[in-house]
Every structure is written in C-alpha cells, then in structure tokens.
Amino acid sequence: MEPVTIFLNGREVNGRPGMTILELAQQEGVYIPTLCHEPQLVSPGAACPSIGACRICIVEEERTGALLTACTVFITPGMEISTDSPRVLERRRSIIELMLASHPDSCLVCDKGNRCQLRRIAAELGVGRLGFQKVPQTATIKENNPFIKRDLSKCILCAKCIRVCQDLVVEGAVDYFRRGFATRPATFGDGPLEESECTFCGTCVALCPTGALMEAEPAYRGTTANVIRTTCPFCGCGCGLYVEVKDGRVVRTIPDKEDPVTRGTLCVKGSYGYDFIYSPDRLTAPLVKVDGEFREVSWDEALSLIAGEFNRIKAEHGGESLAVFGSSKCTNEENYLLQQFARCVLGTNNIDNGSRLYGAAGLHGSPETGGFFSTNSPLTALEEAEVILVIGADPTASAPLVGYAIKRTARCREAKLILVDPRETRLSLFAELQLRPRVGTDLALLNGLCKVVLDEDLADESVDREAADFAAFAESLAPYTPSHIEEVTGVSHQELRHAARLFAGAKRAAIVYGNGITQQVNGTGALKALSNLVLLTGNRAAVYALQKESNSQGACDMGALPDFLPGYYPVTDREARRRFRDYWGSLPGTPGLTFPETLREAKAGRIKGLYIVGEDPVSSFPDAGYVREALSAVGFLVVQDLFLTETAKLASVVLPAAGFAEKDGTFTNFEGRVNRLRKAVEPPGQSLPDWQILLHLAASMGHPLPYTSPREVREEIEKLVPLYAGIGYGTLEEPAPESGAPERGAGEAAVYRKHPGGTPRLAPVLNGAGPPKPHEAYPFVLLTGSNLYHFGGGTRTSRAPRLRKFSAAAYVSISEADARRLAVSEGDRVRIVSPAGEAAAVVKTTDTLPEGLVFMPFAIAVNPVSQLFSIVLDPERKSLLNKAVNVRIERIGSDG
C-alpha cells in the first residue's frame, strides 16, 4: 500500500492509509494529550478507532485552519498538521478549564494524586486560575461494596468506563444517564453498583483518568514509583497484571492494557483479591510438631529432620512408600523440580498435582487423541468463530476472561452461541440457543448431535465414509435418535436438530468446556463424543479446555503426574526415561499413584511419608473425614504452604512458602500461554519460594539438584521438553527492572508453548453408567460450580479481606417451585443431606434452575459442599467425579 505523506509540525512524515493523526503522531514520537482515547477499546474492524468525546487531542490543519480531533480523523495526503500551534494550545486550555469548572477543587486530598490524567494535562498546559464560574456536579453515590467507590463530581464524561463495560467486559452495568449538563455514567435506576450487573472486575477503575472511580478500600492512597509486571495467581486464564509496590508491600494491581489476551481487563479476584498475601495467618517460620503442638524451628533443623525421615523411610520401606502432591498453583519450575525430587531423590513416581481434583490431570494421554481433546488454539482465535459451543462450563464465573471473550464475540461480532447447561447462567442472555439437558446426560446429547449430523447429511466432505471405523461409528449411533435423546436428556428434538445444524454449518467453530464435563460421570465419554462431533463437521473447531487454577496446565506439562514425565512422555517409555536419565540420574519406571490412590494406600498404612506442596486436600477434596483419616495414618507428613491450612494442621513438619508476588517463575495458562511471574516483594519472615525450599531439601538429603535459579531450570526444560523448545522459554527475559507507569509500558509479547500433537479418529462412545438416578430419600440433584468471588477451597480468597467481606456465606440456589414445595424462602437456613454427608447453607431462590435441581457453589470461608461428595474416580482418566450428587433438603428452624 502506498504510504500517506503529511506534514506534522512542518516535518514531512509517512503513515499508512487508515491511520489517524494521533496514531501517526505517536509513531513519530510527537505528543498529543488524550483523555478518552484507549486503543484496546477498539473492536477490530470498527470504522473509527476512537470516539472523540473529550476533544483534548485537537490539532490544527494549517491549510484550512480547521481544528480536528486527532484520535478520530484519518490522515490524507498533503495534510499540514500542527499539534502545538498557539490556537491549538489556547483551545486545549479552554477545554481543560471547562472540565475544571465542574470539577471539585479537591486535588490536595484526592486519592488519585499524581495518577490523575486531568491534573497532569492541566499542568502541562499551564492552566492556572479559572476564568469560569464553578458549577459543581452531582456528588457521591452511596455504595455498599468493598471494591469500588464512585465520586461522579469528578467525572469528565470520557466514557471509558461505559465503553469498557459494554464492549470489552460486556456486562453493560453503566451507561450515560440523562443528557446535557446532567449527564453522567449510571447504572439502571441510578442505584449503587452492588444492585446492578457490575461484577467488580475493576477494569473501569483502572481506566478512569480522574478520581471519579476509585478503590473503595485502598491499601495505599498515594502514587507508587515501583511497578512490576507479573501474572494473576488465581484461575487458569493467567491475566497479565502490574503490581504496584510501596515500602516493600503490594498495594494495588492494575491490568495490563497491552497484553493481547488480557486487553486491560481483570476480574474481581485479580483486582481486589491479591491481598491474601498480607493475611495475618501467613506462616513465617518452619514448624515442627512436638507432642501435638507446633514449635517454631530454624530451617536447618526442619530440613535435617525431613531429610532424615525421608531417607530412613526410603531405606526401610522403599521409594514407593513415599508420595508427593504438587500444586497447580506453583510455577512450572517448581513443579519440574518437585517431580524430579520425587523421582530421583525419593525414587518414586507417586507424584500428582492439585488439578486432579478438577480433572485437568486426567486430560492427557489418550493415545489416539493426543490427550483428551485439549486446548488447541489461543484465546484470540475464539473471537473469530461463527459458532461457539459452551458445554459444562460457566466461564463468567470460573474463567472470567474467557467469559468476556465469549460475550464479546456473541454481542459485538454476532457469533451464534450454543449453550449447553441445565442452569441459566449469565451467558444464557447471549445464547442463540440453550440446551438444558438433565444433569449427567451430556454424552447422550453429544451422541445425539452426531447422529443428527450424519442423518441430515451435514457431515463434512473430509470424512471418509468408506473407512471401516466410520461404519462402526455410524452403527454405534443408531440408538441415539432424536426421540431417544428427548427422553433421556429432556432436550426437545427440534432444539437438538437446530443445534446440530448451527454447529455443522459453521466454517469456524469454537468449543469451550469445563469441569461440568471433566468432573461429571461419563466425562471421558463426553470428551470423546465432542471430539467425534468436531471430526464429523470438519470445521476444525478451536477447542478450549478451561483450567481451574493458574498453573493446572503447567503442573501437568511439567510431569507432576504419576504416569508421565515432563512433556507427557509415559514413565514406562524406556527411551524417554533414558533421555531424562542423562540429566537427572536413574528414575523409576513403573507408574505411580494418583493422589486419591495415595490416600487409599495411606489409609491402609502403606504410605509412610508424604510431602504436600501448596495444596489443602482436607478442605478442597470430597469427604474431608476420609482425607483426614488417611493423612493421619501417614507416619511422616510434610506440608508446605502459605498458611496453616486444615491439611497443614495434621503435618509433622510445616514449611512456610512464598506467595505469588514474592517469587520468580512461569505459569502456563489453559491456552498454553507461558506467563512470567516476577518477584515484587520479599516473602514474610523466614518463608522462602517453593523452588528454594526444594533445592535446600534435596541438598539436605544428600542429593543436590544442580540449579541455582528458576532460569537455570527453564533452560533445562527447554532442552528436555519439546513442547517448550524453540519458543525462547529458557531465556525469557529476567525480572524487569523497576519500571515506570504501566500505561507507558510496552506490554509483554504472548509466548505460547506448543500443543501436544495427536491425530484424533472417529470412535464409538457408548453410555457408561447413567446419570445419578433419582432416589426417594434424596429427591434433588445438587450441582456444584464456581463462584466469581470465591476460589477453589477458599484458602486464599477467604484471606483476602475484601472478597471475604463481600460474599462469605455458603448458599444453595433452589428454584422457586421447589422452594414453595419445601416451604422455605430466601434467607432460610437448610441442611443438605447426601448419602456421603451433610452441609448447612442459606437458601437463595432463583428462576434460573429447573425443578429438582439445586446449585451450591464452593464457598469462601468454609467449603461445606465438598462434604456432600465421596471420592469417586473416573476409571479411565482417574479424575474425581464430584459435579453432581443426589441430596435431600431439610429446613433448620423453629420446629427443628
């Protein structure tokens, strides 16, 4: 394309066609002030990259004398633009003065301080005394939430909060209200945020140029100079964020606007949940249990005690009597070291990681599929899909960033969303079609979809109909007729056909699935059926397997699994073992125990020593009593964590670990993106990063591991794990020096690890065990799921003061009809009883559930829902099946 030549402040410069004056000026390093311009708010393909609301970017076209807004006007050949003529500066001053005329004179005490863009531009322009009469704007709205505070008297109507809420996060909680001088951004009914759709993602607060939108309970009110780019420690999305540090403490997190995936958004946990690292419960010294009481000891004492015991157990009972449980919250480097420690130092393959609970650990390895249908595309590809199938997932709660992307694609790009969920979720509003199958009938439904695709001849040409396996496959679908599906799943045959036609007709499709599949009875079959559906329709769908935790993917990639070495080499593979042996020394060749199996063996007295890093199975696993009993039966239990968790209380030795902002490393998110975690502050007391503890411990055991930093571990991973080779993993830049303001940061390029290969084939999948059968004594089906404000077992979120304050109590959602039948109403306390146990909760009535189905999320302070389940494993993937259970509901109340 021919470049466009224009004169910028008298200098001849070239830009590409379709560039705005502002973009060209930025390219040329010419400063133009902006307030409402925000590049990441532009949806691709939009006619204009900005809205020109604030007018502060005006420049002068010298040939005509016209004043143009630089952010909305495209360059044309021969333009003569002046960005700082006296006329331009005079007008800019007037604009700022008009803004200040309705702005309070509270700069001295305003929390925004030096971060205020309005004040900065006023200062740059030398605006002094105002020539206008002051007309104050409306004042603060009373809010009752611990996250966001609005003072709209400081609002300059730049509309960033409105645009980000509607176009990027797609909640639409605020919009312009009224007109003229009375205009302001408001929620429906002009009420407080907590009564609106607001999810407190904090994106608007991070973007607000003035002090109109602020943190309600800031850890620090001033400006910080020290800003460090790192990664959110919560869910598998792996959002890029900056932490601001003041006096050695993290005081704020800000989303990374330049990050191509995060695009300046976070969720409530990323914005307001980081402060669990300052909980008074943090462990600060190693603890050893003496006569049932914990006593603080030195590192040397703790390490030599552990080394002595592990060595003794290994010598007396062999390596298989030891086991290690790693963490899907620890870094790749730490998990790599941990599995090496287990295999080479302890001599056992009994290593697993926390994602076993959520099914991620079981997703790998099915031979013909290269893993059970795992993620194959970066999230950016989702937004190019024409049809999105979401099944067994509520990403708006469990993976908010994916939720934003789905909503954006459905709303702004008019992609068709097919939602498969028995509950109505936030995504239902965006769905073209929602199928609401009975709990546990996903496999039948998916087979039914395949059947319709075959019967209506919607299958792709690429499908080889002559192949032997095709005939077997087609035959296996014979029973799954639409009328049969209607009977089994409750989804009408019209809806089934509609969904099949929509999905098969898409040139580009995307599939998002989550724990609703992986933790469900028949989950393995459902994954295979999904794979069949994709193969049949030939639309090479982008697949997204949501991961619950920040490093579920990485922990598995790094071989913190009983049956796989790093990079998914089976431990039984002699060749692969040889490859690693050259670096590590000898390693055992029989597959080890998954963690649930370890618990079973422990209970039988066959596990003598157990090392748990960063997991709290007593709180997070089903059947806490059983887990407690099993762990108590282990002779020597070592727990390494940030807090004295319920699991740690059972330990012989507890080691204090560093939190996410206190160490270096990498996380791999659900899409295979490798994100940097950088040390921003020192860990409290004597606590140390997990990788350091591991190195010390290995050395104490007389088997030092040859690394001194996470970087050296990365270099070895790059050499040994092909998934991580050739992406610059080993030499990912070292901790960034203390950088300036994040809005000027260059952002980080997204680095993706490779996707495991594998050629999926059509394969018949038949129904295994049916869904939970209704039972007279337990007439309801209870579903569990994520809650936006809580995370996992709540170890961290329950210690984040703001999250805890906002939403702490366990609740159970019950349909209005069921509530009437049970004679309970909103706010009543009920007891929920399953064959495995019981839990208490407060009732919330809802119209989003069908009769007979109740929903209970994991809760923040205590996690009673896990009491309702017993430990049941998927036979093939050995994942826990704890998504749905039959329960009865009893009222706790006056009449007992």
Add this chain to the structure above:
Amino acid sequence: MTSVAERAQEIVSNYKGKEGVLIHVLQDIQGEFGYLPEEAVRVVSEELGISLAEIYGVASFYSRFYFVPRGKTIVRVCRGTACHVRGSGRVLGKLEEGLGLKSGETSPDLKFTLETVNCVGCCALAPVVVVNEKPQTVLNPDKVIATLKRSGNGGQD
C-alpha cells in the same frame, strides 16, 4: 410470570429480529402502562439483548419517558419566558400548595402528576397550564385546583 412481564413480552415480540427498535418498544410499553415499569424493562433487556443500563441511558435522554408511575391527570405548568413574565412562578407555587405536590411529583393515589415544561408554544395564552394535553390560561389557580379536585379524573371543566 406476572402480567406486566407477559404484556411486555407480547409487545417486544412484535419487534423481534428487527434492528433499532428500542425506542418504539419503549413507547409501546409506556403507552400500555403509562410509564416504564422495571419488570417490563427487564423483559426488554433480555429479549433485545440490550443491557439495562443502556436502556436506562436511552430512555433518560428523552424527557417524555418515565420510570415511575404517573398520575391519571397530568398538570404541566409552563415556565417559558412569556409565562414567567405573566407570573407562572406564582401559579406553580399555588398549584404545588393546592395539590400537595412538588413539581415532578405524583400523588400517592396516582390521581395527579405536577410538572413544569419550558414552553408549550402558545405564549399568547400565558400564563399557561396544560391539563392532560389541553392548554388553558390560568389567572386563578385556586379555581383550577377546585376543578381538578372535584372531577378527580378528567380534570377538565
């Protein structure tokens, strides 16, 4: 589902699948209920896929959309220049006193709504009060109040 939501659903269904229909839908809903009940607006939001805040934003831009129920009789006092000069301020004061309402309020029994307008375009009649779309010159507010209270419904002599 309540009757309001059901009726709103019927109204929206006439427009489903069409672009740029929000204002028409809101007008129809206001025509039906006299104002925009929250329940109905929620239905519109779900059916048209437009956020509540956006609907609120659009509706609040226009001064003739209302979010609270309106009285059966709507009394508008003109506060345009000509009426102002002819004493409409005092007329308004008297009406406020007589009806026990401030400007912009509706009586709890939903009989009267009192509000001001900036000009109704018949300055020759100033000072003007519009009662249910019918403008009249008001020289004696007490008489108007008495008439309003007596008829209670139509409010016209």
